[in-house]
Amino acid sequence: MEYFHSVRLDQEKCKGCTNCIKHCPTEAIRVREGKARIIQERCIDCGECIRICPNRAKIAVGDGLEKIRGYRYKVALPAPSIYAQFYPEVPVPRILGAFLALGFDAVFEVALAAEVVAAATKDFLLKHRGPRPLISPACPAVVSLIQVRFPALVDQIAPLETPMDAAARLARSKAVAEMGLRPEEVGTFFISPCPAKITAVRQPPTGLLSQVDGVLPLAAIYPDLLRASETAREVDPVAGPRGVGWGVSGGENASIGLNRLLHVDGIHHVINVLEGVEKGEVTDIDYIEAQACPGGCVGGALMVKNPFVARQALTRALASLELGPGYSPEELEARVAEGECQVAGRVKPRPALALDADLDNAIAKMKLLEDTLATLPGLDCGSCGSPNCRALAEDIVRGQAQDTDCVFRLRERVRILAEEVVELARKLPPSMAGK
Amino acid sequence: MDRAKEELVLNFQVQGRDFQGAGVAASQIRRVLKQVGFDPQVVRRAGIAAYEAEMNIVIHAYRGTLSARITAQEIEIVAEDEGPGIADIELAMQEGYSTAPPEVREMGFGAGMGLPNIKRCADGLEIASEVGRGTTLRARIVIKGT
Numbered sequence: 001m002e003y004f005h006s007v008r009l010d011q012e013k014c015k016g017c018t019n020c021i022k023h024c025p026t027e028a029i030r031v032r033e034g035k036a037r038i039i040q041e042r043c044i045d046c047g048e049c050i051r052i053c054p055n056r057a058k059i060a061v062g063d064g065l066e067k068i069r070g071y072r073y074k075v076a077l078p079a080p081s082i083y084a085q086f087y088p089e090v091p092v093p094r095i096l097g098a099f100l101a102l103g104f105d106a107v108f109e110v111a112l113a114a115e116v117v118a119a120a121t122k123d124f125l126l127k128h129r130g131p132r133p134l135i136s137p138a139c140p141a142v143v144s145l146i147q148v149r150f151p152a153l154v155d156q157i158a159p160l161e162t163p164m165d166a167a168a169r170l171a172r173s174k175a176v177a178e179m180g181l182r183p184e185e186v187g188t189f190f191i192s193p194c195p196a197k198i199t200a201v202r203q204p205p206t207g208l209l210s211q212v213d214g215v216l217p218l219a220a221i222y223p224d225l226l227r228a229s230e231t232a233r234e235v236d237p238v239a240g241p242r243g244v245g246w247g248v249s250g251g252e253n254a255s256i257g258l259n260r261l262l263h264v265d266g267i268h269h270v271i272n273v274l275e276g277v278e279k280g281e282v283t284d285i286d287y288i289e290a291q292a293c294p295g296g297c298v299g300g301a302l303m304v305k306n307p308f309v310a311r312q313a314l315t316r317a318l319a320s321l322e323l324g325p326g327y328s329p330e331e332l333e334a335r336v337a338e339g340e341c342q343v344a345g346r347v348k349p350r351p352a353l354a355l356d357a358d359l360d361n362a363i364a365k366m367k368l369l370e371d372t373l374a375t376l377p378g379l380d381c382g383s384c385g386s387p388n389c390r391a392l393a394e395d396i397v398r399g400q401a402q403d404t405d406c407v408f409r410l411r412e413r414v415r416i417l418a419e420e421v422v423e424l425a426r427k428l429p430p431s432m433a434g435k
Numbered sequence: 436m437d438r439a440k441e442e443l444v445l446n447f448q449v450q451g452r453d454f455q456g457a458g459v460a461a462s463q464i465r466r467v468l469k470q471v472g473f474d475p476q477v478v479r480r481a482g483i484a485a486y487e488a489e490m491n492i493v494i495h496a497y498r499g500t501l502s503a504r505i506t507a508q509e510i511e512i513v514a515e516d517e518g519p520g521i522a523d524i525e526l527a528m529q530e531g532y533s534t535a536p537p538e539v540r541e542m543g544f545g546a547g548m549g550l551p552n553i554k555r556c557a558d559g560l561e562i563a564s565e566v567g568r569g570t571t572l573r574a575r576i577v578i579k580g581t
Contacts, residue, residue: 152475278465279458280483280552354472359507359578362471363441366505369470370443394470 006198013057018382020049031385041352044144047301060195063214071187080111081247081297084314097232108171111243114163118255120341140200141292151349168211193300206345240326249296461486480556488514520566
C-alpha cells in the first residue's frame, strides 16, 4: 500500500547527522549514503524530526494559498491553537478578520466544532460499554502512532469526528444553507499547526473521505496573516472558551467535563501512557486525551512561537472577554441527539514492524536478530545510520544493512586482519630461515 | 513437507521489590511478539500475562526469572521465583484476594487481580508452589489458525 506523507526531506540541506533517527518515535528514519531516508510504512508525520533537525532539512508539504482559488466560496478553518500565534498583540476578532483580508469569504472556527465534538464525546463515554480507557481521535499523529506501534489499541480510539472534520462539515452546510451554494462550490481549508493534520486529510485513518479540501500550514502563511491582521476588519468570534481551550493540552478533557479523564502531551510521554494501557496498568481511567506535541497543539511542529509562550498566550485569551458565547447547552444537546460527530469508519492497524508475514520465518529471523544484537556493542551511537543497536540488528536481518556498518565491528575486523598481516610478515621462506 | 518448527526463548532476571524496574521484562517480551508479527490481540493477552507474572515476582518474591517460549503455535510465559510461596493456590486465584503488604497496596499494586487477570488472558495456567521455597507459574497462549 502507498502512503502519503507530508513530512519530507530536503536533500540539499541534510548533512546525514543522526539527530532525527534517534528522536523518531517509530524508528522510521535511517541514514543511508549520507542522507536521511524516511521509511514510508512507519512514518506517522508527527514532526519530531522537523523539530530536532539542526539543519532545517525536514520539511512539511501542505497546500498553498493559491489552492483556494479553485473554489467559488472559500472558508478558512483556523485551529484554536492558531490564536496563540498572534495573541495578545492581535486581538481575537482581528485574527479572524485577517483570513478575510487574505482572500477567504468566511471563517469558521474549529473551536466551535470542538464544542459539539466534546458534547458528543461526553455522551458517548456515558453510554459506552466496552474496553476502557477510550482514546481521543483528535490528534492524528497519536492515531497513526497507535496504528503502527500499538495495534491492539485501535479499537479503543473513540469513533468520533475530529474538530477539524466536524468544522469542515458544519462550515460547508452553513455556506450551502446561507449562501444558496452547491456543496462542491464550497472550499474548506484547515489552518494547521502540524504536519500530521495534512496527512490526516490526504489519507484519513478511517479510510473515509475527508470533509476538508485543503490544509495550509500556519508557518507558510504566517507573514501574510500577520500583515493582513494590521488592517483587517473585526470578525466576532462565536466559539467560547470551552472550544478554544482545545488548543492546549487538557482543554479537550475540560470541555468534556467528566471525571476519570487523563491528558498527556509530548509524543514520548504519550508512548509511556499507551504502554501502560497495553500492560493493563491504566484501569481507572475512562478517556485519554493524548497529544503528540509539547503542551498540545500550541506546540505544533509548524507553529512559529515558542510552545510555552504560546500556551500562556492561549490561556490569557481564554480568560479574556474577547471570545464568543459558544453553542448553548440546548443547542449542543439537540445536535448530540441527532447523532452528530459519530463516524462509521474504524481505524485499522498498520502492521509496519513485523519481520515476516509467516510466523515461523519471523521467529527464525527474530532469533537471528537476538544473536546479531549480542555481537553489537550496545552503545546505541547511531553511527551506522540506524537509531540504535537493536534497529541495526533488525536492518541486518532484513538484508538492509551489514555488520561492518557498525564502526566498532568494523574496527574489530580491521584489528584481526592487521594481526594476521603481522603474523604473516614474521614468516620467512625456508631458504632464508636460520640465516 | 514438515519442516523444523522454530522456537525462540527469552529470559529475564526480575528483582523482588524493584518497583522502578518492574515491567521492563514484560515490555521486552511484548516488543518481540509485535516484531514477530503475532495478532495484536495475542500480543495483548501474552503481554498482560507476562506483566502480571512479573509484578507478582516484584511484589511477593525475593528474585526470579521471567521467560517466554515462543513458537508459531503457542506462547508460553514462565515465571519462576525464590520467595515465600503460595500456601493456598485456590484462594490466591480469587479476585480481590491478596497477601501484598500495605506499603505495596499504597503504590496501587496488590489489588488481588494479578492471577485472575492471567487466567483470563491465558488458554492454560499452571501454578506449582512450595511454601518457603518459591513459585513457578506457566501461562500458555495458543495461536489460533495454525
